[in-house]
Amino acid sequence: MEWVKAVQRLRARRQAGVLVTVLSVRGHAPREAGAKMVVAVDHVWGTVGGGNLEALGVERSREMIAGGAAAPEVLTAALSDKAPYQHGVQCCGGEVRLLLEPLPVVPSVAIFGVGHVGLELARILARHDIELHLVDSRADQLTGERLGVLDDAVAQVHVHNVPVLPELVVGELPPGTHVVIMTHDHAEDAALCDAAIRNDQLATIGLIGSSAKWTRFQRKLADDGNPAEAIARITTPIGIPSIIGKQPAVIAVSVAAWLLERFTEQTAGASSAAAQSAARLPVSARSAERRPASAQRKAQA
Structure with a gap:
Protein backbone atom coordinates (compact mmCIF):
# COMPACT_ATOMS: atom_id res chain seq x y z
CA MET A 1 0.00 0.00 0.00
CA GLU A 2 1.29 3.42 -0.93
CA TRP A 3 0.74 4.97 2.50
CA VAL A 4 2.76 2.23 4.21
CA LYS A 5 5.71 2.87 1.88
CA ALA A 6 5.36 6.59 2.49
CA VAL A 7 5.56 6.12 6.27
CA GLN A 8 8.64 3.93 5.83
CA ARG A 9 10.22 6.53 3.57
CA LEU A 10 9.66 9.33 6.08
CA ARG A 11 11.10 7.24 8.86
CA ALA A 12 14.19 6.37 6.84
CA ARG A 13 14.71 10.06 6.07
CA ARG A 14 13.94 11.04 9.68
CA GLN A 15 11.26 13.45 8.54
CA ALA A 16 8.04 14.17 10.41
CA GLY A 17 4.67 13.64 8.78
CA VAL A 18 0.98 13.07 9.44
CA LEU A 19 -1.13 10.02 8.59
CA VAL A 20 -4.60 11.18 7.50
CA THR A 21 -7.42 8.60 7.58
CA VAL A 22 -11.07 8.94 6.62
CA LEU A 23 -12.52 8.11 10.02
CA SER A 24 -16.19 8.13 9.10
CA VAL A 25 -18.53 9.19 6.31
CA ARG A 26 -22.13 10.31 6.53
CA GLY A 27 -24.00 10.60 3.25
CA HIS A 28 -22.11 10.93 -0.05
CA ALA A 29 -18.34 11.49 -0.08
CA PRO A 30 -15.48 11.02 -2.56
CA ARG A 31 -13.75 8.27 -0.50
CA GLU A 32 -14.90 5.61 1.91
CA ALA A 33 -13.92 5.22 5.57
CA GLY A 34 -10.40 3.86 5.87
CA ALA A 35 -8.94 5.76 2.90
CA LYS A 36 -5.54 7.19 3.81
CA MET A 37 -2.92 9.68 2.77
CA VAL A 38 0.43 10.68 4.23
CA VAL A 39 1.41 14.33 4.42
CA ALA A 40 4.97 15.63 4.69
CA VAL A 41 6.26 19.19 4.58
CA ASP A 42 6.86 18.99 0.84
CA HIS A 43 4.94 15.99 -0.42
CA VAL A 44 1.63 14.10 -0.20
CA TRP A 45 1.09 10.39 -0.85
CA GLY A 46 -2.36 8.93 -1.44
CA THR A 47 -5.69 10.74 -1.33
CA VAL A 48 -8.72 11.09 0.92
CA GLY A 49 -10.93 12.56 -1.79
CA GLY A 50 -9.34 15.72 -3.17
CA GLY A 51 -10.89 19.17 -3.24
CA ASN A 52 -11.56 21.32 -0.21
CA LEU A 53 -11.66 18.30 2.10
CA GLU A 54 -8.19 17.11 1.19
CA ALA A 55 -6.74 20.61 1.08
CA LEU A 56 -7.94 21.22 4.64
CA GLY A 57 -6.39 17.93 5.74
CA VAL A 58 -3.05 18.77 4.10
CA GLU A 59 -3.05 22.30 5.47
CA ARG A 60 -3.79 21.26 9.04
CA SER A 61 -1.28 18.39 8.82
CA ARG A 62 1.49 20.79 7.86
CA GLU A 63 0.54 23.09 10.73
CA MET A 64 0.88 20.10 13.06
CA ILE A 65 4.28 19.20 11.60
CA ALA A 66 5.52 22.77 11.94
CA GLY A 67 4.35 22.94 15.55
CA GLY A 68 5.67 19.52 16.57
CA ALA A 69 2.20 18.28 17.53
CA ALA A 70 2.16 14.92 19.31
CA ALA A 71 -1.57 14.31 19.84
CA PRO A 72 -3.96 13.17 17.08
CA GLU A 73 -6.77 15.41 15.95
CA VAL A 74 -10.13 14.94 14.25
CA LEU A 75 -11.19 17.34 11.52
CA THR A 76 -14.82 17.38 10.33
CA ALA A 77 -15.81 18.77 6.95
CA ALA A 78 -19.29 19.20 5.47
CA LEU A 79 -19.46 18.58 1.70
CA SER A 80 -22.17 21.04 0.79
CA ASP A 81 -22.33 24.18 -1.32
CA LYS A 82 -23.87 25.87 1.74
CA ALA A 83 -21.00 24.93 4.07
CA PRO A 84 -18.09 27.29 4.67
CA TYR A 85 -15.16 26.41 2.46
CA GLN A 86 -11.73 27.74 1.66
CA HIS A 87 -10.29 25.71 -1.19
CA GLY A 88 -13.24 25.30 -3.54
CA VAL A 89 -16.78 23.96 -3.27
CA GLN A 90 -17.49 20.25 -2.75
CA CYS A 91 -21.20 19.56 -2.86
CA CYS A 92 -21.32 15.76 -2.58
CA GLY A 93 -23.87 16.25 0.18
CA GLY A 94 -22.15 14.27 2.93
CA GLU A 95 -19.96 14.87 5.93
CA VAL A 96 -16.47 13.45 6.44
CA ARG A 97 -14.40 13.11 9.60
CA LEU A 98 -10.63 12.86 9.16
CA LEU A 99 -8.27 11.46 11.77
CA LEU A 100 -4.87 13.21 11.68
CA GLU A 101 -2.15 11.18 13.42
CA PRO A 102 1.31 12.74 13.83
CA LEU A 103 4.24 10.67 12.62
CA PRO A 104 7.05 12.19 14.67
CA VAL A 105 10.72 11.63 14.18
CA VAL A 106 11.54 8.92 16.71
CA PRO A 107 14.33 9.33 19.27
CA GLY A 269 9.21 20.56 24.30
CA ALA A 270 7.57 19.59 21.02
CA SER A 271 4.08 19.91 22.54
CA SER A 272 4.95 23.35 23.92
CA ALA A 273 6.21 24.43 20.51
CA ALA A 274 2.96 23.23 18.96
CA ALA A 275 0.90 25.31 21.39
CA GLN A 276 3.02 28.41 20.80
CA SER A 277 2.81 27.91 17.05
CA ALA A 278 -0.99 27.68 17.17
CA ALA A 279 -1.20 30.78 19.34
CA ARG A 280 0.80 32.77 16.80
CA LEU A 281 -1.50 31.85 13.92
CA PRO A 282 -3.86 34.59 12.72
CA VAL A 283 -7.42 34.30 13.94
CA SER A 284 -8.65 33.31 10.48
CA ALA A 285 -6.14 30.45 10.40
CA ARG A 286 -7.06 29.19 13.86
CA SER A 287 -10.77 28.97 13.15
CA ALA A 288 -11.79 25.57 11.98
CA GLU A 289 -12.39 25.52 8.35
CA ARG A 290 -11.20 29.08 8.40
CA ARG A 291 -14.38 30.11 10.08
CA PRO A 292 -16.18 26.87 10.49
CA ALA A 293 -13.81 26.17 13.32
CA SER A 294 -16.08 24.85 16.03
CA ALA A 295 -18.01 22.67 13.64
CA GLN A 296 -15.20 21.75 11.29
CA ARG A 297 -12.30 20.81 13.56
CA LYS A 298 -12.34 18.94 16.82
CA ALA A 299 -9.31 17.96 18.82
CA GLN A 300 -9.13 14.49 20.26
CA ALA A 301 -6.73 13.54 23.00
Missing part, protein backbone atom coordinates in the same frame (compact mmCIF):
# COMPACT_ATOMS: atom_id res chain seq x y z
CA SER A 108 17.83 8.30 18.25
CA VAL A 109 20.37 6.81 20.65
CA ALA A 110 23.99 5.86 19.98
CA ILE A 111 25.74 3.53 22.40
CA PHE A 112 29.51 3.70 22.08
CA GLY A 113 30.84 0.52 23.64
CA VAL A 114 28.75 -2.65 23.48
CA GLY A 115 30.38 -4.48 26.36
CA HIS A 116 28.50 -5.97 29.31
CA VAL A 117 26.67 -2.77 30.23
CA GLY A 118 26.26 -1.59 26.64
CA LEU A 119 24.61 -4.83 25.55
CA GLU A 120 22.24 -4.83 28.53
CA LEU A 121 21.32 -1.22 27.75
CA ALA A 122 20.75 -2.11 24.10
CA ARG A 123 18.43 -4.96 25.12
CA ILE A 124 16.26 -2.54 27.10
CA LEU A 125 16.22 0.26 24.53
CA ALA A 126 15.52 -2.18 21.69
CA ARG A 127 12.01 -2.63 23.12
CA HIS A 128 11.19 0.99 22.24
CA ASP A 129 10.38 2.65 18.93
CA ILE A 130 13.68 4.40 18.42
CA GLU A 131 16.71 4.46 16.15
CA LEU A 132 19.44 2.57 18.01
CA HIS A 133 23.08 2.83 16.91
CA LEU A 134 25.55 0.35 18.37
CA VAL A 135 29.19 1.36 17.93
CA ASP A 136 32.27 -0.59 18.95
CA SER A 137 35.88 -0.83 17.82
CA ARG A 138 35.94 -4.54 18.71
CA ALA A 139 34.45 -6.79 16.07
CA ASP A 140 33.85 -9.63 18.54
CA GLN A 141 31.37 -7.45 20.46
CA LEU A 142 29.16 -7.04 17.41
CA THR A 143 28.84 -10.59 16.10
CA GLY A 144 25.49 -11.87 14.97
CA GLU A 145 25.51 -14.47 17.72
CA ARG A 146 26.14 -11.93 20.47
CA LEU A 147 23.57 -9.48 19.15
CA GLY A 148 21.03 -12.24 18.57
CA VAL A 149 19.21 -11.07 21.71
CA LEU A 150 18.11 -8.05 19.65
CA ASP A 151 16.56 -10.08 16.82
CA ASP A 152 13.01 -9.24 17.95
CA ALA A 153 13.81 -5.54 18.50
CA VAL A 154 11.11 -2.93 18.02
CA ALA A 155 13.86 -0.37 17.45
CA GLN A 156 15.66 0.08 14.17
CA VAL A 157 19.12 -1.21 15.07
CA HIS A 158 22.20 0.05 13.21
CA VAL A 159 25.50 -1.71 13.91
CA HIS A 160 28.78 0.17 13.41
CA ASN A 161 32.03 -1.78 13.67
CA VAL A 162 34.75 0.87 13.50
CA PRO A 163 38.17 -0.61 14.33
CA VAL A 164 39.92 2.74 13.85
CA LEU A 165 38.71 6.18 15.00
CA PRO A 166 35.18 5.29 16.19
CA GLU A 167 34.74 9.00 17.03
CA LEU A 168 34.20 9.60 13.31
CA VAL A 169 30.78 7.99 13.71
CA VAL A 170 29.74 10.93 15.91
CA GLY A 171 29.65 13.19 12.86
CA GLU A 172 27.45 10.74 10.96
CA LEU A 173 24.70 10.47 13.59
CA PRO A 174 21.26 12.01 12.95
CA PRO A 175 20.63 15.43 14.50
CA GLY A 176 19.11 15.13 17.96
CA THR A 177 20.82 11.85 18.82
CA HIS A 178 21.44 10.96 22.46
CA VAL A 179 25.02 9.72 22.79
CA VAL A 180 26.06 7.33 25.55
CA ILE A 181 29.80 6.73 25.93
CA MET A 182 30.82 3.54 27.75
CA THR A 183 33.68 1.90 25.86
CA HIS A 184 36.33 -0.45 27.24
CA ASP A 185 39.09 2.13 26.74
CA HIS A 186 39.32 5.46 28.60
CA ALA A 187 41.42 6.94 25.78
CA GLU A 188 38.65 6.03 23.36
CA ASP A 189 36.07 7.55 25.73
CA ALA A 190 38.07 10.78 25.85
CA ALA A 191 38.31 11.00 22.06
CA LEU A 192 34.56 10.39 21.79
CA CYS A 193 33.80 13.09 24.37
CA ASP A 194 35.91 15.55 22.41
CA ALA A 195 34.14 14.70 19.14
CA ALA A 196 30.71 14.82 20.77
CA ILE A 197 31.03 18.27 22.33
CA ARG A 198 32.21 19.63 18.98
CA ASN A 199 28.95 18.42 17.42
CA ASP A 200 26.27 20.95 18.37
CA GLN A 201 23.45 18.86 16.85
CA LEU A 202 23.48 16.14 19.51
CA ALA A 203 20.64 16.11 22.05
CA THR A 204 22.56 14.83 25.06
CA ILE A 205 25.99 13.39 25.80
CA GLY A 206 26.31 10.89 28.63
CA LEU A 207 29.52 9.41 29.99
CA ILE A 208 29.83 6.43 32.31
CA GLY A 209 32.61 6.54 34.86
CA SER A 210 33.91 7.69 38.21
CA SER A 211 34.47 11.22 39.49
CA ALA A 212 38.23 10.71 39.21
CA LYS A 213 37.87 9.76 35.54
CA TRP A 214 35.73 12.84 34.91
CA THR A 215 38.26 15.13 36.61
CA ARG A 216 40.98 13.88 34.27
CA PHE A 217 38.69 14.19 31.25
CA GLN A 218 37.73 17.77 32.08
CA ARG A 219 41.39 18.73 32.29
CA LYS A 220 42.23 17.02 28.99
CA LEU A 221 39.22 18.46 27.14
CA ALA A 222 40.11 21.95 28.33
CA ASP A 223 43.76 21.46 27.32
CA ASP A 224 42.52 20.47 23.85
CA GLY A 225 40.87 23.86 23.48
CA ASN A 226 37.29 23.10 24.46
CA PRO A 227 35.51 25.91 26.34
CA ALA A 228 33.90 25.23 29.71
CA GLU A 229 30.36 25.56 28.35
CA ALA A 230 31.05 22.87 25.75
CA ILE A 231 32.52 20.50 28.34
CA ALA A 232 29.46 21.12 30.53
CA ARG A 233 27.30 19.48 27.85
CA ILE A 234 28.55 16.11 29.07
CA THR A 235 26.49 14.49 31.82
CA THR A 236 28.37 12.18 34.16
CA PRO A 237 27.61 10.05 35.97
CA ILE A 238 24.55 8.99 34.01
CA GLY A 239 21.56 7.14 35.33
CA ILE A 240 18.97 7.58 38.06
CA PRO A 241 20.76 8.24 41.40
CA SER A 242 18.25 6.21 43.40
CA ILE A 243 18.98 3.06 41.36
CA ILE A 244 22.21 1.75 42.86
CA GLY A 245 24.32 -1.29 42.10
CA LYS A 246 27.29 -2.19 39.93
CA GLN A 247 25.86 -5.17 38.09
CA PRO A 248 25.66 -4.51 34.31
CA ALA A 249 21.89 -5.08 34.22
CA VAL A 250 21.30 -2.67 37.12
CA ILE A 251 23.45 0.04 35.55
CA ALA A 252 21.67 -0.49 32.23
CA VAL A 253 18.23 -0.08 33.84
CA SER A 254 19.38 3.14 35.51
CA VAL A 255 20.82 4.59 32.29
CA ALA A 256 17.76 3.52 30.27
CA ALA A 257 15.47 5.29 32.77
CA TRP A 258 17.62 8.41 32.48
CA LEU A 259 17.32 8.30 28.69
CA LEU A 260 13.55 7.81 28.85
CA GLU A 261 13.36 10.99 30.92
CA ARG A 262 15.27 12.79 28.16
CA PHE A 263 12.79 11.45 25.58
CA THR A 264 9.90 12.78 27.69
CA GLU A 265 11.54 16.21 27.87
CA GLN A 266 11.85 16.25 24.08
CA THR A 267 8.17 15.34 23.68
CA ALA A 268 7.13 18.01 26.16
